Amino acid sequence: MKPFYFTLVLMLAAPLAAEELSKEDYLKEVNKAFSKIYEATNGKTLSAQLVALEALSVEYKDNKPVSDLLLQERGTAYSLMGRHQQALHAFDQHDPNPDELNTAVKNLVTRDAVTAILDASADYQVVMINEAHHVPQHRVLTYRLLKGLWENGYRYLAFEALAPDAEQELTNNYVHKKAGFYTEEPLFANLVLYARDLGFKLISYDYGAEIGTGTEARERSAVKNLREKVFDNEPDAKMVIHVGYSHINEDGWLAHYLKEALQLDPLTVNQTDFTERSHKRHEPESYTWLIENHDFDTPVVLTNNDGVFWSPTPEEYDITVVWPRTEYSLNRPNWARLDKELIPVNLDWCELNFPCAVEVYRMGEEEEVPADRIIITESSTPIGIFISESSRLVKVTDSQGNLINTVTVPLKESD
Incomplete structure (x- = not known):
């Protein structure tokens, strides 16, 4: 089911003119x-x-x-379709309207985000990382951090996105x-599977709250679930929590109530403030300045000259992450590769049925989330898909979900 409760809250928060x-x-x-x-979207294909x-x-x-709600719904649909630019x-x-320049950024230093966060995580029990839900790129940072976090003793990975007790039903294969x-x-499905492969115990915890009860009720319920599932039995457990937007806020959201309940200080990592937009004119001015005055091709954190992490609102979160602008190959973001092979889609697979969905599977099960997905709307634009040794079964469906083609794609022969 779509997260209509959360988008409804956004709508109800909009002020009314007289x-x-x-x-x-x-x-x-x-x-x-x-x-x-x-009614118009339930049970329908993405197209x-x-x-x-x-x-x-x-x-x-x-x-x-x-x-505004419809724009959010369309943006989310585009992100699920593999259409990053359209989602933005x-x-x-x-x-x-872009945020104005925070002049403090002119005196900051950039450092590789994965290295810096892993170094810092050794001194914490809980690391919280946020995402914008329409930007799958943000899941890639958590993916890149997981192996090092495991090596630093982290054994639990909690996801806001998991349905209640969904971890009990997850298989090892998909x-x-x-x-x-x-x-x-x-990309989210790949993140979940990778965490399982590494050995992380996955935890669902965010079951929402009744409409009208507010943020505090939802967050306190989430903390209660985390305590009952992990911390009451294992008070020293080290946990990664992957959340949306403001839940990392240590001044009134999940991070705050977790800190209060467990008497610990989480390491809070923000990816959603200084971000790429669909066009430079929409970018936060601080992001534009950083991109134009620093040279980096991987996500970075911002520090002062002494190496101390910088945040524009340190009472809310600890670390600011900045991604470079997206570069594309075959009209797919390079950051979405996850070390997989990018191959061009054979548009004949769609048999002139546009839009068509090209999806890559590990197992090919009916209820399986694909390892890659792209919705192709017309026959003239080259587009790619990501395949690997474990995921190269391609299914092609039309806008009504009818199967058009099934192809097992060979990998390139190694030299």
Whole structure:
């Protein structure tokens, strides 16, 4: 099921102008649109969902809260489709104005993020890393950190994205679609499988809260679940927690309540403040300045000249991570490769059925989240897919989900 509860909260938080509907009428209007979105997308393929969301965007173009919700839904759909640039563009229409330059960044030093975070993690019991849910790139940082975190004694990996007790149903071979919503994105599924391969015990903990009870109730419930599943029995356990957006905030969100309950200070890592956008004009000015004045091709952290981590809001989080602008090969982000082989899609696989979904599987099971996915909308643009020794079974389906082709792709012969 889509995370409609969370997007509804965003809509209800939008202020009403005096000339707009009363709160009661506004809620009726929102609920009506909410139901319509669900009916138009539930059970549909990603391609069909996108068509429905675009049609609804036209219908609700003059309704700002609903229009914003639809942009978020479209951006999320694009991220699940392997369309990074379009996902960024959808969210940039929702929030087009860049943050102003924080002049403090002019005096900072950059350092490789993986090395720096691993070095720091040795002195902590809990590391929290956030993501923007429409940016699968942020899952890659956690993926790159996992082996070193394991070597530093971390044994548990908690995911906000997992459905309640989904870890009990995960197999060693693939991630099933019911594991969660965001875990249906291939990079997230790869992250889950890699963690399992390394030996991490996966933990679900975020079961939401009743509408109207607020952030505190949700976060306290999450802490209760983490304590009951891990810390009550193993108080010294070392845990990585991968969350969305503000849950790393040590001044009122999950990090705060975890710190309060366990009497520990988590290492909090933020990837969502100084970020790439679909166009330079939407970028935070601090991000643009850093990109134009530093040379880096991997994610970096920001420190002062003494090597101390810098955060624009140190009371909220500890470490600021900055990714370079995305570079593409065969119209796929290079950061999405995960050491796999990139090969061009044979567009004949779609047999002129556009849009078509090209998905790469490990096992080919019906309920399996693919190891890679790209939705192809037309026949003229070259596009690639990522394959590996363990994932090279390709299934091609039309917009209604009907199977068009199945191909087992050979790997390149080694020299």
